[in-house]
Amino acid sequence: MDELFKGVSDPVRREILALLRLQPLNVNQINEHFSHISRQAVSKHLQLLEDSGWIKIYQAGRERYGYLNKAAFYSFKEWLDSYLQWGERSLENDHGVFVEETAYKKGAPLSHPVMLQAMLSKDKEFDGLFYNAVKTTGIFCKPSCAANPRPDNVVFYITREEALKNGYRACKRCKP
Template sequence: MDELFKGIADPVRRQMLDLLARQPLNVNQINEHFSDISRQAVSKHLSVLEDAGWIKIYQAGRERYGYLNKTAFYELKDWLQEYLDMDRASLRNDHGVFLEKTGYKKGDPLTYPVMLQAMLSKDREFDGLFYNAVKTTGIFCKPSCSANPRPDNVIFYLQRDDAEKNGFRACKRCKP
């Protein structure tokens, strides 16, 4: 997977993939589209794409042609699909965060991953459902507060009173 990302990290290589999506091209034809870089640089970019698995090169006489390797695209799609499926679940529940695979419906018990994701994304939908208290400052906030505490310094409370009983005071920014 690291090699796939390395291959598409450079915008020139992504342009090369766009060109090869239309049809296989030889190195000279690809070079014509990149007048601002040398032929050697074009060859180097093609080599990186080939090593990463995005393209394959075949020799036809003296010409070398590049064409897309669909396996790499499916590999990336499969990796992304888990996150895209999570997004569908969060859209169904009308929340702007990636929720755990089981999703979250109003009224369900809140889990740590759901509360953490809601806090990190500043999701107003969760305001009033729980409070996040910051151990290092002694303050508790709404999930949508503009404060950015480190996740490992946060304790979640379902009730405001519980946070106050444990010695936390209300945030002056979000006034929970």
């Protein structure tokens, strides 16, 4: 996977992939699209794309043609799908965190990572299952509250009473 990322890390290489998406091209045709860089630089980019598996080069007489290697794209898609498999539910409140649905089953004990992910993603499904208290403000909230505390300043409580007993007051914004 590291090689695949290395292959697409440069904008020139991504542009080469975009060109080859339309049709296989010979090296001279690819060079024509990059008048701002030398032929040697384009050749190095092509070599790196081939080494990383994104493209294949085949020799036809004196001409060398580049074409996309579908296997690399499917491998990259498989890696990406492992992050996107949880559906589009989190697109409404996208806070950069994926809450894996299989990580928590209703009624199961909540783990710290699940509570943290639910708080960061503002997941309303966890409202009432736990409360997050912010040490620096002395306030506790629902997981879906619009407040954005630093994760290292948060303590989780299963009940409101537990948070109140430990000296936290209820948030006036989310009214837990």
